[in-house]
Amino acid sequence: MLKLHATQSSGNCYKVRLMLALLGIPFRHIDIDLFRGENRTTDFLLKNPEGRVPLLELPGGRFLAESDAILAYLAEGTPFLPDDRLERAEVLRWMFFEQHSHATSIGAARHWLALVKGGRDLRTHDIDRWQEDGYAALGVMERHLARRRFFVAERRTIADLALYANTHVAQEGEFDLAGFPAVRGWLDRVAGSPGHVPMEWRPAEATLVAQA
Ligand SMILES: N[C@@H](CCC(=O)N[C@@H](CS)C(=O)NCC(=O)O)C(=O)O
Known part of the structure; x- marks a missing residue:
């Protein structure tokens, strides 16, 4: 196992x-x-x-x-990893984006501000950068999702799972999603898809x- x-x-x-x-x-x-x-x-x-x-x-x-x-x-x-060459590369593209531009701001902010005791004092110098980079990443996602239901191939792939994990708790890293309606709609679609389980599961x- x-x-x-x-x-x-x-x-x-x-x-x-x-x-x-x-x-x-x-x-x-x-x-x-x-x-x-x-x-x-x-x-x-x-x-x-x-x-x-x-x-x-x-x-x-x-x-x-x-x-x-x-x-x-x-x-x-x-089906979570498409066979089609371009769709597969697009999945990788969004996963690279997630690691490079999203986890380093939205994920890091939540980790230090919500999970680590005293994290705000330890990483005060990073907060402005997390905010700037995190909102920039949300802007990229918003523009992409404005005309799509999911990141790639109009169905849930591992690109969605990679980006969903930290985006759905972005407010714990002090990001306000109010100005990102397409991102919020996508979060609802992922959470409402068959077999979805929450973080606590x-x-x-x-x-x-x-x-x-
Ligand atoms: N790029 C790695 C990052 C893994 C990572 O940073 N994990 C954190 C928890 S979310 C960790 O283990 N932190 C402990 C440490 O770095 O000492 C991945 O996506 O798996």
């Missing part, structure tokens, strides 16, 4: 739980408490030298890090025991 080393409140980890739930893949959730440094132990660094979650553990003891790489691995051969303990 797959094992997901993850932190419940992390947007990057949520993406992967959502993908596993949508595909109906059973997995074991191994909680990593970042705030107690469980991602920096010698044992964890052997599994992922970057010391970050999410980390997918495959049968046979192989590991895959980076949330969007994990999404691509899990989605292979499913995790596999039932009974399933874990049964499948272990």
Whole structure:
């Protein structure tokens, strides 16, 4: 059985739980408490030298890090990763955007302002940049979604999952989505799609025991 080393409140980890739930893949959730440094132990660094979650553990003891790489691995051969060459590249395009321009502002702001105790004081010098870059990223998403239902191919793909995870909790990073109606409409469409699960969802303990 797959094992997901993850932190419940992390947007990057949520993406992967959502993908596993949508595909109906059973997995074991191994909680990593970042705030107690469980991602920096010698044992964890052997599994992922970057010391970050999410980390997918495959049968046979192989590991895959980076949330969007994990999404691509899990989605292979499913409608969440298109076969069409251009659509597939467009999915990658939005996932690169997510990592480069979105996680670094909208994701980072939530992490430090909402999750890390004392984070605002530790990262005061970053707040203006997060705001500027985060609103710029939301503007890009708004313009793209103004004429589309989803990011690529007019259906839910891993590009949507990658961007949904931190956008739907952007207000926790002090972003106001009021001026982004197309983004809000897309958030509602993703959340209303079949099989969607919220960030709090995790596999039932009974399933874990049964499948272990
Ligand atoms: N680009 C990576 C980022 C992973 C990442 O930064 N994870 C955070 C939690 S959201 C983490 O593990 N932080 C702990 C640390 O960097 O020490 C991904 O998308 O998986």
